Amino acid sequence: MGEGLAFWIHVTPRARRKAVGCLLGNALRVAVAAPPVEGKANADCVQALAEAFGVKRGDVAIHPGARGRRKRVRLRGETRALEARLLKLAEIP
Secondary structure, three states, X not given: OOOOXXXXXXXXXXXXXXXXXEEEOOEEEEEXXXXXXXXXXXXXXXXXXXXXXXXXXXXXXXXXXXXXXXXEEEEOOOHHHHXXXXXXXXXXX
């Protein structure tokens, strides 16, 4: 399957500020400023995840056909480093 990491996210569109962190159930919260129209929130979500995990935008993929706030994403990269970053982001502040 190659290197990478797949996990669930919970997207909050129209947020006051962009943020990645904490858990909602078993999903990582991702807050984006864009509205959920014409893929704008998904594009912002890809950018936010890329920045949070230190990967390129092209290394972040949202499951095709994902609709609604709960989405499955896959990151390409070194699995252990991505897992460590995910655990750090998922910590409760």
